[in-house]
Amino acid sequence: MKNEDVIQYYDKMAKNIKVATETRNKARDFSQFDIQFMKERASKNNTLLDLGAGTGLLINALVDDFKHITAIEKYPAFSKFITDSPKVEVINADVLSLDLELGLFDMLSLFGIMNCFNQEEATSIYQNAYRFLKPEGQIIVKNQLGIHEDVTVEGYSEEIESNYFANYRHVDKEILILEQSGFSNIKQFDIYPAEYNRWDNTHFYALTAKKQ
Numbered sequence: 001m002k003n004e005d006v007i008q009y010y011d012k013m014a015k016n017i018k019v020a021t022e023t024r025n026k027a028r029d030f031s032q033f034d035i036q037f038m039k040e041r042a043s044k045n046n047t048l049l050d051l052g053a054g055t056g057l058l059i060n061a062l063v064d065d066f067k068h069i070t071a072i073e074k075y076p077a078f079s080k081f082i083t084d085s086p087k088v089e090v091i092n093a094d095v096l097s098l099d100l101e102l103g104l105f106d107m108l109s110l111f112g113i114m115n116c117f118n119q120e121e122a123t124s125i126y127q128n129a130y131r132f133l134k135p136e137g138q139i140i141v142k143n144q145l146g147i148h149e150d151v152t153v154e155g156y157s158e159e160i161e162s163n164y165f166a167n168y169r170h171v172d173k174e175i176l177i178l179e180q181s182g183f184s185n186i187k188q189f190d191i192y193p194a195e196y197n198r199w200d201n202t203h204f205y206a207l208t209a210k211k212q
Helices: 004-016 020-024 031-039 119-132 171-180
Strands: 047-051 068-072 088-091 105-111 133-146 151-157 162-168 183-189 202-211
Touching (some): 047 119, 105 119, 119 133, 171 202
Antiparallel strands (some): 151 162
């Protein structure tokens, strides 16, 4: 499986984006549920590393809930929407080749980006996430995952009128990848109202885990 289609899709979006919510494609904006889930786990004494921060739909609402937030976003055209604050550092970098100081962060978030990567890439991202966290640090992943099996979308998508790639791995497989990357105490949460899960073979879940 290859994700050139999704890279090209977001390359094109970055050239034309005008409002922050365009990164939601044609899906409903469910930022309110993501924000609430994070606020319940936030601490003003903790640092947060957000990978794939996009236009800041999540972290812009969390600035006052953390000591400091480091936002990683590949596209400057997206990150220009992130709040300008001394408590927020924006780094324009690809999460697949990210080079940061190890053991620096209390919490790490990955919201809505892991389906853009195949299993090998996802494993690399989770392994790096483990190294970026402090001992006992927490990772929070929110993603669309397969219910009964892996679900892969590859080719033309009528909904977004573009070629696209998405790998919705089975939820048990995603948990296993986290475990194999060193994480423990993994918990699964169903955080959205039923109507936000539009497809019969995938479901939005949030996963939390701790660094051993």
